Amino acid sequence: MTPTKILYVDDEAMALKYFERLVSPLAPVLTAGSVEEGRAVLLAHGADVAVLVCDQRMPGERGNELLRHAREYYPGVVRMLTTAYSELGDAIEAINTGEIYRYINKPWELESLRADLKNALELATLRSERDGLMRERLLAQQSRLLANRLAALLMVGSAVYADGHEQALYRYAEAARAVGGAEPMVDWNRWDHADLLQAEAQRGAAIAAHLRDALHSLGPRGEAGDALLALARSVGGEVSGDGVLVANATVFTALLVSPAGETPTAPQCAWLAWLLWQAGQARVTPAQGGWLVRPAAPEALRADWLADAMERLGKAPA
Incomplete structure (x- = not known):
């Protein structure tokens, strides 16, 4: 307005x-x-x-x-x-x-006063329009970066653990949308296009290394109960009934929203590593005190599921 x-x-x-x-x-x-x-x-x-x-x-x-x-x-x-x-x-x-x-x-002097104020109002309108255009531009840039990061995670997941990687990334995007706040933090005054591409490529390589280490530590897929215990240890949650209660929502979004140029950490990669390990067979739902991760059967994915996830991820959850 x-x-x-x-x-x-x-x-x-x-x-x-x-x-x-x-x-x-x-x-x-x-x-x-x-x-x-x-x-x-x-x-x-x-x-x-x-x-x-x-x-x-x-x-x-x-x-x-x-x-x-x-x-x-x-x-x-x-x-x-x-x-x-x-x-x-x-x-x-x-x-x-x-x-x-x-x-x-x-x-x-009346006429001079009114002329000065009229000019000031026109300037304020121009500033408001400029700021609105800048906001739209920044939102578009954030949306593109978010889509690029999700696509990069799919490629990294495929290279690191091909068995069930699409289902795992689908569940990862679904969880990020469920908890909200999936907007990359970028200082657009600092980054030009080439530098940002380089930083994101280095980011992908670091994520791949952390995923390999985590999957090596997890070992072969085991029983559901063992998998939940492993998840609780990895993300700092606690087993609650047939799921794991996670209080910190950033567990589910860190790889999408952390600042450009920031080196990913092993804890930030733990949730995705676990999803790859379990072939994405889990779903995140709201619960008292946080978010509950429960085992879930895999879904039949449409051919355009990734494009749909990119479009929906920046929107508020329904």
């Missing part, structure tokens, strides 16, 4: 009323009588505030303190300082430190 409101902060009650009367035909106006009140209004209505106009000379904290606060916590808000000519130095300092977009001289 695009913010549309103007917040004006001034300790003079008459100035607040005068500003609201002059500006309300242009946009909805919120007011506050101090820097402290201004912070409270931003906390309650920050998503709706497009422009912040603040007087400089007030008892207690000065206006530039609120503008500095807004710059840090509400960067999309266009910040403006209003001050008398004798306080021009404060306005210049605020501009130089990046706290404000523009200053407005007191006393106000």
